[in-house]
Amino acid sequence: MSHPSSEFAVRNPILPGATLGVLGSGQLGRMFAIAARRMGYRVHVLSPDSDTPTGQVADVEVRADYLDLDAVASFARGVSVVTFEFENVPAETAAAAERHAPVRPGFHVLHTTQNRLREKTFLRDAGFPVTPFSPVRAPGDLERAVAARGLPAVLKTADWGYDGKGQKTLRTPADVAQHGPAFAGAEAILESFIDFECEVSVIVARGLDGQSVAYGPLWNEHRNHILDLTTSPAALDPKLAAEALEIALGVCRRLELVGVLCVEMFVGRDGRLMINELAPRPHNSGHYTIDACVTCQFAQQVRSVCGLPLGSPRQHTPAAMANLLGDVWSPGPPRWDAALAFDQVNLHLYGKLAPRPGRKMGHLTAMADTPAAARERAVAARAALLATGS
Template sequence: MSALPPRATIGILGGGQLGRMLAMAAASLGYRTHIFAPDPDPVAADVSAALTRADYTNRRALARFARSVDVVTFEFENVPAEAVLFLAARVPVRPGVRALEVAQDRLVEKRFVEGLGGTPAPYAPVETLEDLETALETLGTPAILKTRRLGYDGKGQVRIDNRAAAREAFAVLGGQGLLLEAFVPFRSEFSILLARGLDGSEALYPPIANRHEGGILALSLAPAPGLEPAHVAAATALAVRIADALAYVGVLACEFFALADGPRFNEMAPRVHNSGHWTIEGAETSQFAQHIRAVAGLPLGSPALTGARARMRNILGAEVHRAHALLADPTARLHLYGKAEAAPGRKMGHVTHVDHFPVGADLLD
């Protein structure tokens, strides 16, 4: 399998900040990018050579898009699998549709990971209110009721603290296609980020500690402190098995809960991931450059850190209006995504520090 030549075009499904940073990484390697997204103002298009603004169900637009690109990838996992299958019949799609199908359904994902020897939090599928009441008897409270599909950044899930709250939680999430997950007493959350090349080669970044606020990632620190080496090894081995089982090409993120007796698998993201943004300055090869290398058939780069540790903080909502003040610290590396509306909790950018951190700040505060 030969690598894409310079000036080849990489198609990206999705027009958000991940697509934006992928397009920037592609340009540095001599590639053009073509964004396909339904959004009225996709920020990825600001830095891309071409844009198709159309719905993912528009087959005529998809066919034109396929004819204009040499390979297709995606920046988020909620692209309809049918659209990806349609494209895959016409142009290489990396990673493949199987990774998308697994990641799009929490129940399928958990069973897939269990089949590879992973251990998720205890769970039960829920289709009816009676299913939910039975699951609560088994799993207890507190528990998290989640939609099986389309959940991200804390959306599509409700915490149930007592049995009396079951009916309301079920109604809030619309009933059917749900999953109840037991709350596990985790010490911390961490992610394993890896890249897998077209030739099956793999590059692993150090484990990343994550702190969420309101279901949204707030902070990441690499390498993650305080993890048992054996637990890191187990989580890393599982992430590699997942990538290999999917014949994966590109960057894959797997999130875990750290418990006293070992890691519990939380979820996977078949794409570049928010917890890997620190790699732009903090690693020899950023996750975005790594993903482009993989889907283009190039050799993977080194995932080694450029310093002893790196810290990334998301800039959310109205914080963006004060973001330029962060540059008073000459060690701050600021990335703003060009989004017009600073809605509460919306990811507007991030700031990274490598080795040098704000005075008085806890690394994960």
């Protein structure tokens, strides 16, 4: 490998003025690029698309298929470090990039978290609490898994799921018969359906020297399996909150993560935590950190992948984030002025051209004296966006 050892890298951080490469060109890359440019870095992005949310704010936008390994190699030669905002970048792509520049987080983190079965098996074997699950690989496995887990249960494709895509809740044997066949032919996972009290996440940034900082736990509310609202701090029993932080920090240590990782968890009705999934990058539930924390999750990604000291994750004001999906455009053009008339509300839009229903177009962050008031303000500001009447 042409790049230096990690000990050398800790002593020789990648300093402002250098060029950072990001694989994937959505909103997470955009906010990474903004944070990087604010600190004086240049940013190159590679993805199969053009005029992307990331490309619009990057110095250079390379349009290439992830499997065009020559393009990936030349991209990596032009940057000091490669990171990603999209964890479904093919393994070959990360491997090709790694021959020319350090890839952070490393290939093994990507590999583990790309596949739900691999991820849950890794977590379970390492002793972390996870949603009970069974693999579904061959004919007959689904019936055996249903017998083992019981109903209701959630069937998910092992690869490529996001925002609830590639998953189905099975409540009755008739559901199993009806929806099972659609999952045949690809590896899948059957999870017990968790009747949770609430969902929380913890976002950890970990540096090259092993130093780590955490945000959360954050309270997440989903609608149609897509994150709808995040409130921070979460109103959680302090013991449980401490446990959630410890689990997330433990996972990052175990993965030897360099970068940012989100741990999504369910809080069961019995007060037990279970990990639902990992995302080895900044996360939608951490967007509030841009407005409400000393150092945001994207600036931490910059610092960690560059081998620099991490910043303080301290939150200076209670905050809530409301996602803006394409649906907000359905009644007519959103009334941005109405939302921005709210006190302590900031608007973030991702530069996407087509506001399709379910598509993440942007978010609002609201701040207030209490988390509950921030949540209420975020919801009210979002409601004010909707064009009504003429």
